[in-house]
Amino acid sequence: MKKIYVVVMVVLLLTTMVAPSFAANKLGSKAHGMGGAFTAVADDASAVYWNPAGLTQSGLLGFNLDLGGQVNSDDVQAIQDFIDSIDAIQNATTDQEKIEAVKSLEFPEDVKLNINGLVAANFKKVGVGLIANSELTTESSEVNNVKTQTAQNMMIGEGIISLGTNIIDPPLNIGSIALGMNAKYISGRYDAVEYSYNETNLTFNEPVEISDDATGYGLDVGALIKVTDMVNIGATVRNATSKLDWDESSDLPDELERTVTLGAAAKLPFPIAATVAVDIEMPEDQEDIYHFGLEKRIIAGLLALRLGAYEQSGEDTVYTGGLGLNVPFVDLNLAVDSDKYVSLSGTFRF
Template structure:
């Protein structure tokens, strides 16, 4: 009976992961204009080297991004930093700190910096160049996680997101708050199930009255 239950669990987990991959591919096409899209790029050389398949691992400081529940697995304080230059002169940087607490708890804080400068501003329909402007986007992430016993780890992120641009019409700025909720379940010594709900309720409110979801 135990072996049958384990087999059922493996099948359910596999189906969930396959469904998640298919849904993610569909959404990736639709959310290209989503607010704070840079938060989908990913962080950490190890996690990115695994193709982002880190939600069920999340055993270093980058768990603040991939699955905050995994922070409980840290034994010591950790600091991670990443500096990236992307195509079309975009910059993408990440810095975070995580510290284990008493009673199988952990706290972390992260900063994500994304931006691009010298964007050509034109005026339609004649496509006349009327100047250049910059786009700067940042996120401050506070993470907390705890061990609920029986191999169940839970964690969450609170994100404060900002964006600013300076086109010819004047400076435009936006802010927003979103949350992440993560779970890590060590079902067996060689089987771990991870789940992450990212950017729940997230949107950007601009000083112009516009709202990006």
């Protein structure tokens, strides 16, 4: 049975490693503080997301709870004003009144809010997890005197059953190779609204409103190689295969974006005594994304300082930082970045 499992894992890795992906979410405060360079680290229950092969090094029993999101009071207030002002459009009776209502609409232009949550647990090399992501975006455009304002929100939830196994397990784990797999139940929700009007000839198009639900499945695979006692190499293919069935719309994506990530991590010896890591993501139809991270433990290991950054060609570099309080069996973590994203997590590991 184990041989069949290993063959399936290797085939999935080889056949999908060259496929592109979409950038990963900012799940896990420890990983976020290290700039998302965590594929070759993955040493707690959050490995069910970052690299299921990491469950082989996540301890006998573990639990992780994480919540994160962008903190931008201006955007939040703009969205609230937008919701409050929609009533004026719905109450208008003529096209002229509707156009005037849309023109005065408190529309939050070019907003992007992202909220993530992760609950994960592992017992030895078996893990379970719940992941939730909600992403709200707004956009304004004008073509041939037609002005359009659009707001949309996509929510994706994943229930995960995860398994990691060592296929090569030499003494001291030097040269060990581990593989991991996630089987996922996926639930989706999509809501959108679009207003458009032509101010020149005073015509107002009927609002377009979409609300749709989906269910589906997905599969992740990962590998973790311990080159030496201080150097790890990791690889994951998130959503190696996936399927979403929407109740109504055929225009929405019928699968989740595939994400391929390669990573390396090294524990530098004294006097530096820190962990450094780098990940490379290869998004579909986009430039590669580079993640860099560092973790330094001080005060007898009770406090962890983390720094990181990630960058995609054509986009501003996002810098991250984090703190971790490490007491026996429990870690409390905080991470922030220059994109106004904040995450908090608590981790239990035995």
